[in-house]
Amino acid sequence: MNGTFAVARYTLIELSRRRILLVFFIIGAIGIALIGFGLKVFSGAFSSVVISGPNGTAPDPAKLQRAFELGFVNNLIDVLGFFALLIAFAIGMTVIYHDLESGAAVAIFSKPVSRAAFTLGKLAAAIVAMIAIVGVLSIEARLLMLLFGTGGLGVALWVETVAQVANALTIMLLVMALSTWMNNIVAAIVAFVYNAMAGFVVLLHSQLAAGYLGDNQVLKIGLNIAYWLVPHPLMSDAKRQIALAQYDLFSSINQGAPPGSKAPTADQIVAGIPGASGAGDIIWWVFVVCLFAGLVYYAVRRRQV
Amino acid sequence: MTAVVSVEGLRKRYRRRDPWAVDRVSFALEPGQAFGLLGPNGAGKSTVVKIIAGLLRPGEGRVQLFGSDPGNPAARKDLGFAPEDPDFPKFLRATEVLDYFASLLGLDEDERKRRIPETLAFAGLDKERRQIRQFSKGMKQRLGIAQAILGRPKLLILDEPTADLDPLGRRDVRALIDQLKVSGVAILLNSHLLSEVELVCDTVAILAKGRVLKEGTMAEVVPEGRTLEDVFVELVQANTPPRDQLPSFITDQDKP
Numbered sequence: 001m002n003g004t005f006a007v008a009r010y011t012l013i014e015l016s017r018r019r020i021l022l023v024f025f026i027i028g029a030i031g032i033a034l035i036g037f038g039l040k041v042f043s044g045a046f047s048s049v050v051i052s053g054p055n056g057t058a059p060d061p062a063k064l065q066r067a068f069e070l071g072f073v074n075n076l077i078d079v080l081g082f083f084a085l086l087i088a089f090a091i092g093m094t095v096i097y098h099d100l101e102s103g104a105a106v107a108i109f110s111k112p113v114s115r116a117a118f119t120l121g122k123l124a125a126a127i128v129a130m131i132a133i134v135g136v137l138s139i140e141a142r143l144l145m146l147l148f149g150t151g152g153l154g155v156a157l158w159v160e161t162v163a164q165v166a167n168a169l170t171i172m173l174l175v176m177a178l179s180t181w182m183n184n185i186v187a188a189i190v191a192f193v194y195n196a197m198a199g200f201v202v203l204l205h206s207q208l209a210a211g212y213l214g215d216n217q218v219l220k221i222g223l224n225i226a227y228w229l230v231p232h233p234l235m236s237d238a239k240r241q242i243a244l245a246q247y248d249l250f251s252s253i254n255q256g257a258p259p260g261s262k263a264p265t266a267d268q269i270v271a272g273i274p275g276a277s278g279a280g281d282i283i284w285w286v287f288v289v290c291l292f293a294g295l296v297y298y299a300v301r302r303r304q305v
Numbered sequence: 306m307t308a309v310v311s312v313e314g315l316r317k318r319y320r321r322r323d324p325w326a327v328d329r330v331s332f333a334l335e336p337g338q339a340f341g342l343l344g345p346n347g348a349g350k351s352t353v354v355k356i357i358a359g360l361l362r363p364g365e366g367r368v369q370l371f372g373s374d375p376g377n378p379a380a381r382k383d384l385g386f387a388p389e390d391p392d393f394p395k396f397l398r399a400t401e402v403l404d405y406f407a408s409l410l411g412l413d414e415d416e417r418k419r420r421i422p423e424t425l426a427f428a429g430l431d432k433e434r435r436q437i438r439q440f441s442k443g444m445k446q447r448l449g450i451a452q453a454i455l456g457r458p459k460l461l462i463l464d465e466p467t468a469d470l471d472p473l474g475r476r477d478v479r480a481l482i483d484q485l486k487v488s489g490v491a492i493l494l495n496s497h498l499l500s501e502v503e504l505v506c507d508t509v510a511i512l513a514k515g516r517v518l519k520e521g522t523m524a525e526v527v528p529e530g531r532t533l534e535d536v537f538v539e540l541v542q543a544n545t546p547p548r549d550q551l552p553s554f555i556t557d558q559d560k561p
Contacts, residue, residue, distance in 0.1 A: 002408055002409075002411055003408070003409050006408030006409050007409075010394060010401065013397065014394050014395075014397060017396040018396065098394075099394065102392040102393075103388070103391065104393050104394050106355075106360060106386075106391070106392075107388060107393060108406075108409065109359065109360055110359065110360060110381060110384060110386035110388070111381060111409035111410060112379060112380075112381045112382040112384075112409065112410065112411065113378055113409045114378045117378075304355075304361045305355075305361075
């Protein structure tokens, strides 16, 4: 256990001194701040001009404010997800690879530390570092929400942040495992392509479940098989809540629309947006994380230095 | 007396189609003994020491470190290994590297506080505050030796320990080896510097192409009136293809 703590501790110290992580963190922090303050300035300017709905009535300022809140929360979720992924790649590419490639692993592995303890320490440090960085960005986002309010989605945003970290974690583990076998840039590219393909499969599967892809049995079976071969991104129902809230908002603005115009129903809008992950998805995520962590250990154990 | 290291019929190759990097190497090392592993570049010396340090898996044969498989972490508790061209986590400082390795060795805090400053002072790095990425090769080599002795090992493996050291550093390493030998530590020295090996080693093995060409005590290997270098050159030349001549543009003095 001492070995695991020592590896984790000094890996965290190393990560805290890596410029690439600092750069990503600063860009993320600035990006979130810009979104917050930008939208605030934009909403202030927008509310001072007179706009009108379809029947010539001005929208309720409170509803307009809520539209901005929802837009802000929506953008935050996307930005946090993007930076969680960037940070996952940055950590995954360096945390074990640099020890192996620089030759530091030669001195480390000649000490009485098992490869399992080394891997556990590295995994713990990588996970803590990612949670810390994304956590600080989330806190910044939460503070910026004081400018707007949370649109009633405060809890959903936290759950979504946890889901984004969980999704980034699977990619980070994959990059860590691959970079033990190959060059870290190649590993990142392979993981990126795999992640994109997995995202595409999950998207198609959700479209299939919503009934948008027809009733082709071969396609159904094929997509169902493919779906259970890739990691499923965990999701909160924040995106659905935002879509529903925006639907309510704009349908109330559009109350005076001409009769007979066919607006989609709330159910139709929500059907195309993936909902909160169920127990099956969470169990599958746990399995994928254990599998990828096992792969990292296997790669480290097999690696001769 | 139980051997600190015993190597029997060791063979290793990196890929199936490759020739054996180490081919049927056998030797044993006892406490207080200094064993020199000599050979030209690519002879397999570093492969042998990496197998003993548990960093590489043997292909065939048997290697025992303190009576156990070197792959077993507990077997490496009394091992100090200073690798060739050592490197360390590059964003740490020398003190942190030693504290990291002391933790891996299981030293408690009091012991770490006592040993680390003294070890750094021995390595001449006690006033060094920069991160490893700013270290010269010589500084890394000194840190490599420092981390190897930190756990008061019973076996010290030195792989080309003085390659990047200045004459003063070399003298310090020789003094260290002498002191450790006296206190019963076994030394496995892997070096190109034959004069150095002749000074500190009791037993030597000369390797070429992964095979042991000659092994024995210094008196057995080096007959009276000859030097280790004479014996080494003679053996290695007889067992390896002759090297190319000097380039013609060097030898042809008349041509422009």
